Amino acid sequence: MGHGNQFRTLAGLVLAGWAGLAFAAGKAEEFKYVAAPGASVSLINDVGQVTVRFGEGRKIVIRSKTSSDKVEVYAEQKGSRFEIRTHTLQPGSAEERRVEYEVFLPARVGITVRADSGPIRVKGLRGSEIILDGDSSPVEVHEVDAAGQHLHVRTVSGNITLGNISSAHLEIRSLGGNVSLEKVSGPKVQVTTTQGNIRYSGAFGSNGEYSLISHSGNIDVALPETASVDMMAESVEGSADNDFPLQRKARSSFLPHQGRSFSGTSHSGSSSVQLSSFSGKIRVKKQ
Amino acid sequence: MNCTEFQNELADFIDSEATAEAQGHLKSCTACAGLVADLREISGQARLLAAADEPGPEVWSRIEEALEREGLVRVEAPVPARALWWGAGQSSWAVPAWAAAVAALLLLAFGVNSLRQTPAVPDSTAVVQPAALVDDDDMKFLAAVEKRAPSKSGRYKKHMEAVNASIRDAKRSVEQDPGNELARERLIQAYDQKSALYEMAMTQSMQ
Numbered sequence: 001m002g003h004g005n006q007f008r009t010l011a012g013l014v015l016a017g018w019a020g021l022a023f024a025a026g027k028a029e030e031f032k033y034v035a036a037p038g039a040s041v042s043l044i045n046d047v048g049q050v051t052v053r054f055g056e057g058r059k060i061v062i063r064s065k066t067s068s069d070k071v072e073v074y075a076e077q078k079g080s081r082f083e084i085r086t087h088t089l090q091p092g093s094a095e096e097r098r099v100e101y102e103v104f105l106p107a108r109v110g111i112t113v114r115a116d117s118g119p120i121r122v123k124g125l126r127g128s129e130i131i132l133d134g135d136s137s138p139v140e141v142h143e144v145d146a147a148g149q150h151l152h153v154r155t156v157s158g159n160i161t162l163g164n165i166s167s168a169h170l171e172i173r174s175l176g177g178n179v180s181l182e183k184v185s186g187p188k189v190q191v192t193t194t195q196g197n198i199r200y201s202g203a204f205g206s207n208g209e210y211s212l213i214s215h216s217g218n219i220d221v222a223l224p225e226t227a228s229v230d231m232m233a234e235s236v237e238g239s240a241d242n243d244f245p246l247q248r249k250a251r252s253s254f255l256p257h258q259g260r261s262f263s264g265t266s267h268s269g270s271s272s273v274q275l276s277s278f279s280g281k282i283r284v285k286k287q
Numbered sequence: 288m289n290c291t292e293f294q295n296e297l298a299d300f301i302d303s304e305a306t307a308e309a310q311g312h313l314k315s316c317t318a319c320a321g322l323v324a325d326l327r328e329i330s331g332q333a334r335l336l337a338a339a340d341e342p343g344p345e346v347w348s349r350i351e352e353a354l355e356r357e358g359l360v361r362v363e364a365p366v367p368a369r370a371l372w373w374g375a376g377q378s379s380w381a382v383p384a385w386a387a388a389v390a391a392l393l394l395l396a397f398g399v400n401s402l403r404q405t406p407a408v409p410d411s412t413a414v415v416q417p418a419a420l421v422d423d424d425d426m427k428f429l430a431a432v433e434k435r436a437p438s439k440s441g442r443y444k445k446h447m448e449a450v451n452a453s454i455r456d457a458k459r460s461v462e463q464d465p466g467n468e469l470a471r472e473r474l475i476q477a478y479d480q481k482s483a484l485y486e487m488a489m490t491q492s493m494q
Contacts, residue, residue, distance in 0.1 A: 114490060116491055135487060156442070190476075192480060194450050194453050195449055213472065215457075215477065232469060234469045253468075254468070274469060276473050279456075
């Protein structure tokens with residue numbers, strides 16, 4: 001056997017050994033369930049990314065990958081509710097406790113995700129009730145047609161990013177994380193932070209109620225000239241600046257104060273928009 | 288003029304004429320009048336003391352009474368006269384009279400300074416310290432979180448303080464302007480934030 005062949009054999013053995021080690025370090029699993037509309041999935045994870053995407057047909061598919069044998073994935077079906085949970089078998093580092101999840105969800109199947117410090121990413125769901133608790137996890141939700149369902153997102157300090165979401169009853173809360181919304185609309189949109197900033201970009205839809213409230217965070221709003229809004233804005237100890245054309249309402253109990261509050265309507269005032277901060281800055285401008 | 292304001296200006300007129308306003312307060316406040324009388328006596332006595340002179344026992348008694356009246360000292364059981372270092376020539380621990388006078392003045396100065404910070408009479412204009420940002424119920428809750436998830440309790444406490452501050456500020460806004468719809472909504476949301484924090488902390492610490 002020549003030197004070249006010896007080298008190839010050695011390289012092959014090394015690669016096989018490496019792959020074997022990698023396989024032994026973690027475990028990949030797949031769970032599949034047939035779900036009727038109205039079914040729901042509950043997923044609880046500590047560390048690791050959780051991705052939820054739209055899946056065709058009526059099958060819920062959940063793929064998991066652990067990073068060590070110190071954690072395991074526990075899956076159980078209880079009627080039309082599917083519960084997936086990460087169990088810690090032995091204490092370990094964050095990296096050893098990491099479990100990555102990928103979930104494919106059919107239309108009109110609800111999802112609840114509770115994650116401590118892995119990012120949560122949701123994309124393309126249709127008609128699903130969505131509840132996401134992130135603690136320090138950043139949360140991203142994009143391209144969701146909620147069809148009148150609820151989308152609730154909460155974090156303690158994780159940032160929240162929402163984009164292209166329609167027809168949702170939205171309740172977004174963060175204590176210390178920033179919240180960013182782009183092209184988000186629905187019959188009711190409530191965003192509250194204690195210290196985080198709120199940024200909204202979009203037209204506010206029509207016939208909706210929008211409330212963006214922060215205690216000490218800033219609120220930045222950019223809307224197109226075609227937006228039809230009835231807007232009130234106030235910052236008690238901060239500032240409120242408007243650079244968007246609003247008509248003053250003939251009768252209003254809200255008294256504007258230069259630099260601290262303003263109100264007015266644009267076009268027919270179809271959507272009600274309330275912007276409120278105790279000590280942050282409120283800035284409204286035209287896109 | 289209240290007691291706090293009077294005592295803030297005390298040093299200015301202890302050896303000189305008091306302002307009309309201060310005189311008016313002295314007439315109506317026996318605590319401050321007694322304090323001024325004691326300070327003036329000590330000030331006068333200190334000037335008269337020679338190196339070998341010692342303050343009479345009545346001076347120390349008046350100092351002790353003034354300090355006790357202000358709650359700065361408690362009267363201990365009487366010490367035998369022989370042990371008193373200011374007793375006439377009886378103890379080898381006797382301290383020169385001028386040092387004794389300085390010590391007395393320092394004690395009274397401390398007393399006056401404490402009084403400046405703590406008004407003798409409750410006063411509606413006195414500064415009220417803000418309530419603690421984490422109350423007893425919150426502390427019990429955080430203690431429970433600490434047991435389950437010690438690495439997270441510090442973070443939750445920080446957020447608890449922030450959310451309690453937001454409730455306090457929102458309440459104040461509503462009190463000042465009850466008809467303000469935005470203020471009322473801020474208060475409702477502030478309470479909801481606190482509720483959400485409780486829920487998330489318990490849920491996360493139980494995982």
